[in-house]
Amino acid sequence: MPDRPWPAAPVIYQIYPRSFRDTTGSGTGDLNGITSKLEFVADLGVDAIWLSPFYPSPMKDGGYDIADHMEVHPALGTLGDFDHLVARAHDLGVRVMIDQVFNHTSTEAPWFKRSVARDPVYDDYYVWADPKPDGTQPNNWLSQFGPPAWTWNHKRRQYYFHNFTSDQPSLNLRNADVQAELKQIMQFWRDRGVDGFRIDAVTSLLFDPSLKDNPPATPEVRDKVSGENFVPYTYQDHAHDILPGDGVDYIQNLRDWAGEGAFLIGEVTSGNKSVDLACRLVADGGMSAAYTTDLPEKKATAAAYADILDRSDDPGHLGWWLSSHDQTRHLGKAGDGSAREARFFALLLATAPGSVLIYQGEELGLVQPALPKAAVTDPLDLLYWPDGPGREGARVPYPWAEGGNRGFTTGAPWLPMDWPEGISASVQHIDKGSVLNFYRDALAFRRASMQDLTLRHWERDGDVIRLSYPAAYVVLNFGAEAVEVEGAADLSSDRIDGTLPGRAGAVWLR
Template identity: 70%
Template sequence: MTDRSWPAAPVIYQIYPRSFRDSTGTGTGDLNGIIQKLDHPARLNADAVWLSPFYPSPMKDGGYDIADHTEVHPALGTLDDFDRLVARTHELGMKLIIDQVFNHTSTECPWFQRAIQGDPDYDDFYVWHDPKPDGTAPNNWLSQFGPPAWTWNHKREQYYYHNFTADQPSLNLRCPGVQAEMQKIMRFWRDRGVDGFRIDAITSFLFDTSMKDNPPASPEVRAKVAGESFVPYTYQDHAHDILPGDGLAYVEKVRDWAGDDAFLLGEVTSGNQSVELACGLTEPGRLDAAYTTDFPAGKGSAAAYADILSRATRPARLGWWLSSHDQPRHAAKAGDGSDRDVRFLAFVLATAPGPVIVYQGEELGLSQPDLPKWAVTDPLDLLYWPDGPGREGARVPLPWAEGDDRGFSIAQPWLPMDWPAGVSVAVQQYGADSNLSFYRAAFGFRREMLGSVTLNDWTRTDEVIELTYGRARVILNFGQSEIEVPGRADFASGPMGEMTMPGRTGAIWLA
């Protein structure tokens, strides 16, 4: 990067706008609600805020089905509100990253509607294909949610391709017209002061133009394909529908559109060869970082951590995370839900050798809520109900205070907020022994003592991982058993003995 104000491995706080804070009394979070509470991630020592989509959308997939890439959803605010959000973010010493969803649009996007109507200027904006002679889909490709990746459009008498839901037709990113629009969109937001972009589903951008059938996945490949084993998508080796030979180099176009000084963070949705793809995507002239699902899918274990490090050519280019807007909260998935495990996992992230993503609410130690089916809108959760991944549960609004409204909204929130007493920001704000206080301390220590977080060496012995950063020695005890350590630590996730470290504890020694 040419913008030296970006740290080498920034701490990025993800905000899901509908669930952060409501300032209008509608029950849905909005941009002004975010502005009112931006001091919260700043006090966590976040370097940047990542804002999930706030664009006009029919909300068929949580806002990731975008109808207009250069506007604000009326329920969330206006462009003037967005400009104030940018200004406040910078005033607090943070950068602003926004989602860019270039893989697809909503079916309500004017581009798609014009393509259906046969407008020659938009005919090639999406991926259309004639049926086979028997009327069936062009090939065997599946969407990442499981159903077929092709949907029939009777007006064009063709199928259109979609990596995700049928409400999200995939853009033809090889089309010059699409590329011109993507460049305009990125420039529009850069001109408004945006500092970087999180690129949604970047490994789904391109596909093999021969459109050959994907072969069946071998047991070894299937074990690595992203998604639950009961999802049909895992049965295929995605040799033809995930980044073919020119896919990695295509990211250089994205860099050109964004500018050299923009921080670019890519989402890798391919489970197979995910770390290797992430490393390829972050070669010079491409992305600054990319993140995979390996660590949350591996439940934040020592084995998953070591597997990533052993496969990564440059760990500093990998994003480290455990929860997000479309992954269940990790307190009880990667831990046992106790404060001990919440803080240990926070420590694991705070000492990670690359950019770190903290999803809103992790700092409170929130556990995954159980939602009734009537409240759920997420298409993936509903498709496999009640065995879906729990994406909607991770979007339950934040508890800012105690009481009936939890300080989120004066109206009924868009998702039920059945949080237990005592987990709110108001309760944890000043408690020296709260999860929130620990997060602040851990990421403050990262900023002050670990510097650029350049990993010099690492080892794994059973459930213990040791990392060396310059003069810092980090030990992560993922197991339950006590281990011997060099002596009193400079910073730790929990109580330690003089020469011993309990299970589920992390600590740092400075030379």
């Protein structure tokens, strides 16, 4: 959509392709399945879709272990199917964003195999290091999943670095040939009509080439860590393995490769420096937006919301979200699972001062179903089973209809679909009071009535957050007790009559 500039704070709908809709009976969602439901997504009132990886992959980490960045996984379709998807989205006025995973590839990628073999062209494509004299790893760095970030390769007799699993070796992004490859990848997809990119693990792209040990995290640093701290990664101050020195400046490369018109949003996985780094990434025309894990991992409390605002010098350039393919669905984690609280969270997002990320199914008020260990393939969930983050549960396929396999597939779904009756899109579509229709109303209100989302003033009073915009005044009551308000609200997540109930939000237009 080259003639339409991006909104300053777009609403972006994330689709996990394997779990959206299957058109072949394979039990795995595909690109044509996404295309078949784009009208539904457009009617939700979003500005863009973001597609999680659909590339060839051995699926050791949910498709984020990519073997070829410029192809489509055969189980998900073809490049022709992708082109059709983009064309249909644009016809509906919806922009298309795709994941760009530049931190690493799969160990099955041809680049890595050639690097292992010391092919002169690919020898330096990845991060290799000699062992210490005693054969141990080069330093104390840990992968973000917890185990050491170095894996021995007996053919090269060196260790390779990986921020995540050992199936995802980190690319050497300071290598000029690697940079040329990544530029080609971005331009390949831009030429196919892609409007923007979500940059996976953007804070992991560069590290200190001296490979210094990370120091222990001080109590002050650990206090800033979002989520559970049973993962040993949180015990370090990531001074040397997260965007040191020239790391923020490197983001300009991504902007140059994608072009000025592309929307770039980065995932910040730095833990204890999250909001600070997010703000630096969007400065000086780098990323269009960046988002952290603080709000969902801290269970979307008033304190977590205020902490992000307090640490941000420009909340309009942050991404606001609650659920994703990587996080337990928020309605059962931060809420009580009720439709009432689903509406509250919908209004929280619809009134956020920056870009909004909505994950497929949250508009139905889905509460994450439990999965048996035998069904789980996610490496992080299995590493800490049964106490892992529940990433795979967030990927249970979408319930389009009632009965059978819920309109997702005519075959056996790749994950069990244990959804309650009456939750499906087909039922909620015709129920005026459904969570789905509240999402539609809230997003339409954001687009039509709130307009300028420059946050003029905000304040927190206990469990209540108040936001002041040029055209609107918002009150979010995160607590259980009702609070007094004045006048009839123009939009509210629950009925108000002089008071705003607990776990409810409302907006007044000026």
